[in-house]
Amino acid sequence: MGWQLTKDHMYIKKIHHFIPVLPCFPSAEAEHDLATLVNMSNIGLLLMYFKILIPSASSHKMTHFEISIVSDTVCPWCYIGLRNLQAAIAQRTAKSPTDTFSLTWDPFQLNPQAPRGQTVDKRASYEKKLGVDGARTVFERLTSAGETAGIQFSFDGRTGNTLDSHRLLELARKISDVSEATSGQATHSQADLQTRLAEELFADYFERERDITDHEVLKKAALRAGLDERGIDILAFLASDDLVDLVQREASAQREEGINGVPHFTINDDILASVREVGEKTTSSALSSLT
Numbered sequence: 001m002g003w004q005l006t007k008d009h010m011y012i013k014k015i016h017h018f019i020p021v022l023p024c025f026p027s028a029e030a031e032h033d034l035a036t037l038v039n040m041s042n043i044g045l046l047l048m049y050f051k052i053l054i055p056s057a058s059s060h061k062m063t064h065f066e067i068s069i070v071s072d073t074v075c076p077w078c079y080i081g082l083r084n085l086q087a088a089i090a091q092r093t094a095k096s097p098t099d100t101f102s103l104t105w106d107p108f109q110l111n112p113q114a115p116r117g118q119t120v121d122k123r124a125s126y127e128k129k130l131g132v133d134g135a136r137t138v139f140e141r142l143t144s145a146g147e148t149a150g151i152q153f154s155f156d157g158r159t160g161n162t163l164d165s166h167r168l169l170e171l172a173r174k175i176s177d178v179s180e181a182t183s184g185q186a187t188h189s190q191a192d193l194q195t196r197l198a199e200e201l202f203a204d205y206f207e208r209e210r211d212i213t214d215h216e217v218l219k220k221a222a223l224r225a226g227l228d229e230r231g232i233d234i235l236a237f238l239a240s241d242d243l244v245d246l247v248q249r250e251a252s253a254q255r256e257e258g259i260n261g262v263p264h265f266t267i268n269d270d271i272l273a274s275v276r277e278v279g280e281k282t283t284s285s286a287l288s289s290l291t
Contacts, residue, residue: 024075062098070264079202083149107166119160157209197225
C-alpha cells in the first residue's frame with residue numbers, strides 16, 4: 001500500500017475542534033513530504049461528518065440517510081472513517097431520533113495485482129513503500145488517530161489480496177437483499193450484517209494481527225458478525241469462484257467513475273464525499289444539502 005498526496009485538502013473547524021482524516025491511495029510511490037502527510041485530511045469525510053451532525057433549523061422531519069461506502073478492508077483510514085461515521089450517526093440520532101440510516105459497502109482494492117494465496121509481512125510492506133522513517137511517521141499518525149476513534153492499531157501480521165474479504169462482504173449484502181425481498185423489509189440484524197462484517201474484518205486486520213486472506217479467519221469473522229451458517233457453507237463459498245467476477249467488476253467500476261482513493265462516501269445519491277470534492281462544493285452548501 002502506498003500513499004499519494006493531493007493538493008485538494010483542507011481542514012474544517014467546528015467549535016475549535018479539528019478532525020483530521022487521510023485517505024488511502026493505491027499509489028506505489030513512496031511518500032516524501034511527510035510533514036504534509038501528517039497535516040492532510042479527507043475533506044469529504046469531514047463534510048459528511050458535520051452534515052450528519054447539524055439538524056435543520058426548522059422543525060425536523062424524519063429523514064432516511066442511505067450511505068454508500070467505497071473502501072478496502074486493508075485501508076486504515078476506512079476503519080477510522082467508519083468509527084467517525086458511527087459517532088456522527090449516534091449524535092445525529094440523539095438530536096433527531098426519528099432519522100434512519102442504512103449503510104452499504106462497495107469494493108475497492110488498493111493492490112488488486114497482489115497474488116491471491118500469497119501474503120507478505122505487513123510492517124515490511126509499509127517500510128518498502130515509505131522507507132523505515134516514513135513508515136514510522138505513518139504508524140505514529142495512525143496510532144494517534146486510532147486512539148481518538150477507539151482503535152488500537154497494530155502494524156504486525158500478514159497482508160495480501162483482499163478479493164475474498166470483499167466477496168464475503170458482497171455475500172452479506174445479498175443475504176440482506178434476499179431477506180428484504182422475501183419479507184418486504186430486512187430485519188435490523190440482517191440490515192446491519194454487512195457493516196458488522198466490515199467491522200470484524202477491520203478489527204481482525206488492524207487490531208488482532210490476523211490474516212484476512214485466510215479462509216478460516218474470514219469464516220470466523222462472518223460468524224461473529226452474525227452470518228447464519230445454516231444453508232451456507234462459508235468455506236466452500238470462499239473456495240469457489242462465486243462473486244469473483246462481480247466484485248472485480250464493481251471494483252473496476254469505482255476507478256472508472258474516478259474514485260482513486262478511499263474511503264469514499266455517497267450520501268442519498270447526492271454528496272460524493274472524497275478528496276476530489278474540494279472546490280466543487282462550498283462548505284455552506286455541502287453542510288445544508290442534507291438538512
